Amino acid sequence: TGTFTYDPGFTSTASCESGLTYIDGDQGILLHRGYPISQLAEKSSFMEVSYLLLNGELPTQDELDTFTRTITRHTMLHEQLATFYRGFRRDAHPMAIMCGVIGALSAFYHDSTDISDPQQRMIASHRLIAKMPTIAAMAYKYSAGQPFVYPRNDLSYTANFLRMTFSVPAEEYEIDPVVEQAMDRIFILHADHEQNASTSTVRLAGSSGANPFACIAAGIACLWGPAHGGANEAALNMLHEIGTPDRIPEYIARAKDKDDPFRLMGFGHRVYKNYDPRAKVMQKTAAEVLKKLGVTDPVFDVARELEHIALNDEYFIEKKLYPNVDFYSGVVLSAIGFPTSMFTALFALARTVGWVAQWNEMISDPAQKIGRPRQLYTGPTQRDYVPVAKR
Ligand code: CMC
Numbered sequence: 001t002g003t004f005t006y007d008p009g010f011t012s013t014a015s016c017e018s019g020l021t022y023i024d025g026d027q028g029i030l031l032h033r034g035y036p037i038s039q040l041a042e043k044s045s046f047m048e049v050s051y052l053l054l055n056g057e058l059p060t061q062d063e064l065d066t067f068t069r070t071i072t073r074h075t076m077l078h079e080q081l082a083t084f085y086r087g088f089r090r091d092a093h094p095m096a097i098m099c100g101v102i103g104a105l106s107a108f109y110h111d112s113t114d115i116s117d118p119q120q121r122m123i124a125s126h127r128l129i130a131k132m133p134t135i136a137a138m139a140y141k142y143s144a145g146q147p148f149v150y151p152r153n154d155l156s157y158t159a160n161f162l163r164m165t166f167s168v169p170a171e172e173y174e175i176d177p178v179v180e181q182a183m184d185r186i187f188i189l190h191a192d193h194e195q196n197a198s199t200s201t202v203r204l205a206g207s208s209g210a211n212p213f214a215c216i217a218a219g220i221a222c223l224w225g226p227a228h229g230g231a232n233e234a235a236l237n238m239l240h241e242i243g244t245p246d247r248i249p250e251y252i253a254r255a256k257d258k259d260d261p262f263r264l265m266g267f268g269h270r271v272y273k274n275y276d277p278r279a280k281v282m283q284k285t286a287a288e289v290l291k292k293l294g295v296t297d298p299v300f301d302v303a304r305e306l307e308h309i310a311l312n313d314e315y316f317i318e319k320k321l322y323p324n325v326d327f328y329s330g331v332v333l334s335a336i337g338f339p340t341s342m343f344t345a346l347f348a349l350a351r352t353v354g355w356v357a358q359w360n361e362m363i364s365d366p367a368q369k370i371g372r373p374r375q376l377y378t379g380p381t382q383r384d385y386v387p388v389a390k391r
Contacts, residue, residue: 085142112127121212194271198223
């Protein structure tokens with residue numbers, strides 16, 4: 001009964017009130033708690049942005065130190081979880097491992113599953129932010145056949161993650177400060193993005209009262225798809241497939257062909273009908289990292305040329321298709337040394353803070369209800385059952 005608005009893809013439905021992130025897609029503006037993403041990416045740190053998203057204000061030095069210490073204290077994983085990893089095949093996709101391991105945390109941290117207590121919700125949030133780098137690094141180590149590396153809590157959040165991923169026993173591992181800063185910036189650029197598909201998934205799962213680990217596992221599953229977080233992996237694969245700038249017109253023609261399902265990965269966005277402000281920072285970061293590491297990657301040239309051609313093409317102009325955050329992130333991540341299969345896992349690591357902040361905001365909202373969309377029924381009208389012998 002009642003009238004429903006049919007809105008496939010929720011293009012014009014606001015599902016909640018939120019004070020976290022503001023996007024003006026026409027102007028290409030993204031603000032977290034009012035602060036422009038370009039300022040946060042240039043001047044802040046991922047720990048500071050995490051505090052801002054969770055608590056609403058930038059921290060004082062004392063607050064930042066306490067927050068960082070709290071996160072640091074939770075970076076270890078229960079040792080039993082190492083056994084859990086060993087149940088996966090070595091060639092398992094890191095996102096498959098992430099979905100499984102994060103879901104399994106609910107079986108290890110029972111105290112954090114009481115969502116009625118704000119303090120427990122905050123502990124669960126800290127645990128998730130703190131353990132994500134350990135979990136992602138272990139997924140990488142497992143696929144590479146290398147021993148797991150335990151967290152070292154005297155390092156920064158990001159340096160610790162890089163060390164857990166790339167260091168091997170009995171060898172010195174030095175973290176290049178340019179790489180550390182680029183990685184931290186990539187985390188900031190992915191930290192939150194209002195009611196995208198995975199965040200909406202986390203909110204919907206959380207609206208039933210499910211525990212936070214189960215909710216974040218649901219978000220990770222949603223993020224995996226190539227139309228969402230999986231686009232960074234797909235974009236780099238596409239750039240490799242194109243290979244040289246002379247082949248770009250062929251791919252542009254395919255993207256424009258109505259009968260060809262091919263899309264330019266890393267291009268277009270549901271909300272941005274202008275340049276994604278994150279892509280601008282990412283392009284600059286890619287140039288810096290390649291220069292510092294002395295990497296000459298033909299894929300970066302293909303990306304820049306592809307962007308140039310697309311931005312001057314009528315089809316892309318008319319449909320307002322611009323590079324999104326995923327277009328250049330793959331170039332940076334592969335220069336740092338990550339295999340493409342890890343790209344979406346890194347997105348999940350960074351987005352965890354957005355997911356938990358949104359989840360906390362939802363649970364604290366007195367107007368919160370279980371999410372329960374309606375439908376337009378298109379099946380048969382009522383009819384009588386016919387026994388199998390008479391069909
Ligand atoms: N290449 C070619 N044509 C495109 C593209 C593209 N990348 N994106 C959209 N279009 C066309 C599409 O064919 C449609 O044309 P028409 O109106 O003639 O049917 C029109 O533009 C509108 O597209 P849509 O699919 O209705 O738009 P949407 O808002 O539902 O989809 C999107 C947004 C991001 C899923 C889509 O642009 C896309 O598939 N992009 C490639 C994947 C990608 O880069 N995803 C990452 C998004 S940003 C990071 C994140 O959120 O995870």
